[in-house]
Amino acid sequence: MKKSVFYHAGCPVCISAEQDIIQLIGAENVEVIHLGNDKSQIETAEKAGVKSVPALITPNGNVLHINFGASLEEVKK
Amino acid sequence: MKKSVFYHAGCPVCISAEQDIIQLIGAENVEVIHLGNDKSQIETAEKAGVKSVPALITPNGNVLHINFGASLEEVKK
Numbered sequence: 567m568k569k570s571v572f573y574h575a576g577c578p579v580c581i582s583a584e585q586d587i588i589q590l591i592g593a594e595n596v597e598v599i600h601l602g603n604d605k606s607q608i609e610t611a612e613k614a615g616v617k618s619v620p621a622l623i624t625p626n627g628n629v630l631h632i633n634f635g636a637s638l639e640e641v642k643k
Numbered sequence: 644m645k646k647s648v649f650y651h652a653g654c655p656v657c658i659s660a661e662q663d664i665i666q667l668i669g670a671e672n673v674e675v676i677h678l679g680n681d682k683s684q685i686e687t688a689e690k691a692g693v694k695s696v697p698a699l700i701t702p703n704g705n706v707l708h709i710n711f712g713a714s715l716e717e718v719k720k
Binding site for chain 2: 570582583586589590591595624625626628630631632633634
């Protein structure tokens, strides 16, 4: 199976959701990208349809916005 | 592993998220409850911390609100 991608920005909501997602689908099935640490990935995330973090891109390209940590606009700051 | 519980109410956002979740974690690992069809479960969902649907309760009891279909208040109508 193609990997899912989990975007977050280090906020408490993000970290909690990350742990849940890894537990549910397995660490080997998800690539975790910290947009706060790697701002060059923000544009890629936006193009994939990410509006806020934490968010999970499924292997078929759907975006699941999980709870709400921060908007991408806030992450850009 | 204890099952996760996926609450939804039949809305398009819910159905789409349901398919994604089932694909990610496997149909055998998630119990799907349609709150629109089974309103007796709304109180249980609220007590678990569900504020809107679709939502996933993880095996350790965390609530992941995934995207936004409808608030529980709307589902009660």
